[in-house]
Amino acid sequence: MAADNEVEPGEEQLVLHPRAVRFDWSNLPLHWVPGDPQTTHTINVLHLLLPEGERWFVRVFKQALPLIADERLRTDVLGFIGQEALHAEAHSGVADHLAAHGLDASPFTRQVEWMFRRLLGDRDLHGKAAEEWLVERLAIIAAIEHFTAFLGQWILDASGLDAAGADPTMLDLLRWHGAEEVEHRSVAYDLFCHLDGRYTRRTRAMSIVAPVMLWLFVRGTRFLMCNDPQLGGRDKARLRQLRAASARGTLPTLRGMLGEVRPYFTRSFHPSQYGSTERAIAYLASSPAAQAAEAQQ
């Protein structure tokens, strides 16, 4: 039915609403992908980046509200903000769990905090310069959201993680988050297009975002591997391991990630052309955490 009744790109109709999920990490093993610390820590980088990153999204989006002259977009932006705020809280719960296992990630998270609060903060600007810096940051968020939508779709389909025996609660967190990223994948892009939309601004943001994200993931994985008390510094992050994990389907392939950049540089790009809202809705309808959240409301 819905499949032969395609809803036009850009006409996505879903009303976004934040789900108040709760997770209990008290029984989560440090290596929640059994026997695969590198996959575990590569994904753990998300838990270190996202709390600050998504709170930054929220602050920037809140500042953009007065500029919006489209009621439907405003509704979408408000839904987006609530979802991002709850993602940030859910991930910071996992970051605390790392500390409980003796893995002190604070040197890394202090850098992340500084990046999002200081470097990408308001920079003491006023008037026109402040507004342009706001629009520029919206372009950066739209570029980041392109990756989160890709990763969201990837995690929904990542049967390799189930096969590897990954912790089911962690998978639920990642897939609930991934599904909401797929659900709201057009919002940041539409907001940027509403306020500016110029190709040069959109693509120059991506030219910075893609290499920096790669760098952050590489150094984050290496950092966690080096400081993992159970590994005692014996096991280092290796490209070979990443390839093996991609082959097993426990991590996306590097080529797939980098290949994602290309469509963003086409002029007709729109996020609704990628990813499956149906798949996201299907997951959210069965996610234990999302179900429990709905039951409470």
Next chain:
Amino acid sequence: MTLTGGPMATGVPKYPSDLRGRPRRDRLMSSLEAVVSVYQRISAYSGRRRRPVTPVSRDRELVVDRMRTEAEDVVSLRLTAPDGATLPAWRPGAHLDVVLPSGCVRQYSLCGDTADTRAYRIAVRRLPGGTGSGEVHEELRPGSRVTVRGPRNAFPLAPARSYLFVAGGIGITPILPMVRAAAARGADWQLVYTGRTTASMPFIDELTRIDPRRVWIRPDTEYGIPASGAELLERAPEGAAAYCCGPTPMITSLRVDRPASRVRSLHFERFGPPPISDGAPFEIELARSGRVLPVPADHSALDVVREAVPDVAYSCRQGHCGTCAVGLISGTVEHRDRVLPEPERENTMMICVSRATGRVVVDL
């Protein structure tokens, strides 16, 4: 790991040390500092040629093509574009915002055929004292024009092998296209359709035609008022996803009895925040403008503030996402949210759910 201060903190952190504790500036951080500084200057330059924001209107004018009495006090409206053009596609569970001639806006579920791209169908029950429904029944006639926004979907139907649909009265409207979709997908489904009397229940024929063996028409006159959710859940296929629309007591009874049934997940539409219980009136003063707004017992502070400050940020309206946090300058707040950490309760208020006694002054 300590993220200083949790969700509300925005304090400016110090320049971070090198990741491995070496006594030099971190390579990534110092590179990023240089890049972002250039980048910000480019952004100021680039802003000179940015076009002004164009206001976007999503209003669509439609014509009432046909009106039909579907049951006691229920009419359906077939809405088409004035020039007969195709309308945006929609999926089961979608609704329209309908702006009635008086300006009042009501949401109505689309209850027609998703394959019909030239018309939308809505059905409206006349409620005693209902201003919107009264207007639809009395003022709209074939040929009347109405403004609509949407369709939008807050009640999406997820693919599943088996379904239980439960509808109470006019709650059948979003369920009807779902039933059709489930039947077309070849799913195993059952519909329980309750109402006062068969004469008051719209679309019985249409539903029975889809598959009479899967439809249980259950009027109170014949079966009595449903005693429990369990009774409505009895026909569910094993592991069914249940989609329900109806009066709040019906939804509550389904939620209570769901765990002991064959239904695996329960879905219902949410129309905004839950009603406010045991609220007392209070006043909220907006420090930046000095305005004092009275908050009635059945309204949230957010409802009132939104009227005065249209750009105020909020999201979940249930006190769990933290978006609507505002600085609290003075006053006694009764915190009803679930996010604010204890130390921040002194100086922050979640205006979507929290209330107060007397007057609070907030930084808005």
